[in-house]
Amino acid sequence: MGWVPSMKQTRHAGQPATLRLCDVSVGGLAGISFEVPAGAVATLGGPSGSGKSRLLRAIADLEPHGGDIYWRGTNQSECLPQEWRQRVMMVPAESHWWFDRVVDHFPEGVEVDYRAVGLADATDQWQIDRLSSGEKQRLALLRAITRKPEVLLLDEPTANLDPDNVIHIEQWLRAIAIEQSIAIVWVAHDPAQAERVADCQLKIRDGKVLAS
Amino acid sequence: MMGAIELPAWKLAIVASLVLMLGVLSHCLRLGIGKSLIIAGGRTFVQLSLVGLILESLFASTSPLWIALVALVMLLFAGREVMARQKRRLAGWWAYGIGTGVMFVSSFSVTIFALAVIGPTPWYSPQYAIPLLGMMLGNTMTGVALCLDRLTETAWQQRGVIESRLMLGETADSAIGDIRREAMRSGMMPAINAMAAAGIVSLPGMMTGQILAGTSPLLAVKYQILIMLTVTVGSGFGTVLAVVAGSHRLFDDRQRLRLDRLVTERR
Numbered sequence: 001m002g003w004v005p006s007m008k009q010t011r012h013a014g015q016p017a018t019l020r021l022c023d024v025s026v027g028g029l030a031g032i033s034f035e036v037p038a039g040a041v042a043t044l045g046g047p048s049g050s051g052k053s054r055l056l057r058a059i060a061d062l063e064p065h066g067g068d069i070y071w072r073g074t075n076q077s078e079c080l081p082q083e084w085r086q087r088v089m090m091v092p093a094e095s096h097w098w099f100d101r102v103v104d105h106f107p108e109g110v111e112v113d114y115r116a117v118g119l120a121d122a123t124d125q126w127q128i129d130r131l132s133s134g135e136k137q138r139l140a141l142l143r144a145i146t147r148k149p150e151v152l153l154l155d156e157p158t159a160n161l162d163p164d165n166v167i168h169i170e171q172w173l174r175a176i177a178i179e180q181s182i183a184i185v186w187v188a189h190d191p192a193q194a195e196r197v198a199d200c201q202l203k204i205r206d207g208k209v210l211a212s
Numbered sequence: 213m214m215g216a217i218e219l220p221a222w223k224l225a226i227v228a229s230l231v232l233m234l235g236v237l238s239h240c241l242r243l244g245i246g247k248s249l250i251i252a253g254g255r256t257f258v259q260l261s262l263v264g265l266i267l268e269s270l271f272a273s274t275s276p277l278w279i280a281l282v283a284l285v286m287l288l289f290a291g292r293e294v295m296a297r298q299k300r301r302l303a304g305w306w307a308y309g310i311g312t313g314v315m316f317v318s319s320f321s322v323t324i325f326a327l328a329v330i331g332p333t334p335w336y337s338p339q340y341a342i343p344l345l346g347m348m349l350g351n352t353m354t355g356v357a358l359c360l361d362r363l364t365e366t367a368w369q370q371r372g373v374i375e376s377r378l379m380l381g382e383t384a385d386s387a388i389g390d391i392r393r394e395a396m397r398s399g400m401m402p403a404i405n406a407m408a409a410a411g412i413v414s415l416p417g418m419m420t421g422q423i424l425a426g427t428s429p430l431l432a433v434k435y436q437i438l439i440m441l442t443v444t445v446g447s448g449f450g451t452v453l454a455v456v457a458g459s460h461r462l463f464d465d466r467q468r469l470r471l472d473r474l475v476t477e478r479r
Contacts, residue, residue: 060379062468081467086381096372098390147380 017072019059019088019151019183024067026058027051032067032209034202038150038181041174043194045187045212046204052187053093055204056153059185060090071151089149093156093187095140097128105143117142118168133160138169145176151183158193170197216425228253270338279338283320283345290315290353297357300364300474302461310457311356318450319348326442347418347439348446351403355447356454359399363458364474366391374469384467392459399451403444410440 017038024032029051036042044052058065061076061084069076076084099105103124106112114123117138131139137160144152157173158166174197177184188194194201201212231253239246270278291312301307323345332340367374370391377387410416418439422432464470 061466062375062378064464064466064468077466082378082381082383085379089381090379092372092376092379094372096370096376098370098373098377144380 017150017181017183018070019185020070021059022068022070024055024058024065024069026063026065027054028207029055029204029209030066030207034209034211036151036183036185036200038183039178040199041177041184041186041197042200042202043186043188043198044202044204044209045189045191045194050204051207052204053155055209056090056155056185056187059151060085060088060153062090086147087149088151088153089144089147090153091140091144091155091157093159095136097136100127100129102126102128102131102139105139106146110146112142112146114142116172118165134162134165137161138165141169141173145180148180149182151185152177154184154186156187156189159189166193173197228257267338267342270342274334274336274338276334276336279336279341282338282342286346286349287312287316287319290319290349293353294357294360296477298361298364298477300368300476301360302364302458303473303475306461306473307360310454310461311353311360314356314450314454314457315349315352317453318446319345319352322442322446322449323348326438329438343418344439344442347443351443352447352450354402355399355451358402359395359451359455360458362398363391363395363455364462366394367459367462367469368471368474371469371471378467378469384463384469387469388459388462392455395455395459396451399455400444400448403440403447407440407444410436416440 019036021035022033026032032055034042044055046052054063057063059069061069061081071084071088076088097105101124103112106124112124114121119135119138123135123139128136137157141154141157152173154173158169161169170193173184173186176182186197188197202209203212204210231249235246235249238244238249266282270282291308294311294315295301295307298307302310323341326344326348327335327337327341330340367388374387374391378384406416416436416439419429419432419436422435423429427435461473462470
């Protein structure tokens with residue numbers, strides 16, 4: 001592998017803060033092109049197995065793919081992979097944990113607002129194996145947000161939540177997108193949820209992404 | 213120094229009859245291993261007799277070419293064994309290549325080091341070089357097979373964790389770091405345990421063999437210490453190299469986890 005310039009070195013002044021996909025192909029998907037500006041939420045719908053998660057993985061540079069993906073004018077392939085993923089961060093549908101306590105999964109010295117996702121401050125000392133799937137999902141979102149990403153790729157982020165928490169997390173993510181200028185691509189099965197959160201609704205149909 | 217008592221064929225035949233009795237017993241108990249026992253016993257006779265013949269002629273010749281050839285054959289078989297012992301192994305030539313390459317580097321270099329310490333004349337004297345290399349390869353093979361098996365199996369089971377760490381912006385080295393350390397530990401433990409138990413729990417085979425062959429116990433112990441230390445070093449370095457090379461292959465140049473590079477052994 002040759003020298004890969006860092007995103008800071010290649011970022012051009014005045015480039016619009018936009019996630020841009022140009023003719024991306026991955027799995028059964030081909031010719032995928034769309035843009036999501038910072039501060040906006042684009043939902044991605046489509047039947048199960050249509051390739052939504054694979055597309056998110058390709059945007060996060062976790063899956064080999066064709067075409068080009070840009071953030072702020074910098075091509076994914078011109079950026080160090082870890083630096084790309086720090087900025088373009090994916091939160092998978094099923095969260096994974098590797099330390100015993102919640103607090104160990106967050107960066108040291110960073111104040112974590114557990115109340116923002118409806119959890120108590122004492123959550124940081126909780127053991128991971130005692131968390132419910134809903135608590136894990138909310139903490140996984142918080143774990144990503146705490147790292148200050150510029151693009152969030154959310155794979156069914158409310159799938160394990162009760163209706164009250166679904167609404168709370170939707171509102172919280174919408175507010176965060178605007179406050180922190182984060183571009184969000186949100187895989188949503190529920191059309192009502194897509195209506196509530198989306199600035200732009202995308203749907204996968206016959207291997208293509210269409211705006212609806 | 214006493215010579216070993218001659219062991220004529222009829223004495224071996226008496227021992228073999230005991231194995232036959234065990235075979236009959238296992239047949240009566242319907243254990244289903246009687247046939248395997250007889251075949252394995254027969255293979256022991258044939259394989260070791262052949263090795264004995266080869267070593268006899270090798271020791272007589274001291275030709276470096278023949279010694280190198282035997283060493284190469286041992287290495288290639290050890291590489292195949294490493295590959296065969298992994299449930300999930302790297303596809304293509306990688307599983308064989310990493311195992312064989314690592315054993316070549318660690319076992320050969322440590323064997324040459326041990327030969328330099330012992331100081332036979334010539335330095336590649338087959339009486340020393342071949343048994344030393346055999347022990348080094350055997351133990352390194354165990355360590356490398358264990359660590360690669362642990363690495364690929366754990367990476368498979370914990371692929372969600374590895375990818376979650378990548379998603380949070382960690383490098384591939386960091387994302388697989390814990391798994392890599394665990395794999396290295398599992399590869400090194402047999403040699404460390406053998407050192408810790410030597411002389412108390414078990415009398416090492418080589419030392420027992422030397423004593424039976426008439427070497428004084430103190431000299432046999434010195435050789436055994438040398439062997440155990442070098443075996444630990446050889447399998448330790450081999451384990452580290454194998455895990456580094458194997459885990460490197462689990463990621464591509466964009467630091468993506470590539471479990472599609474593994475194939476599963478059907479058993």
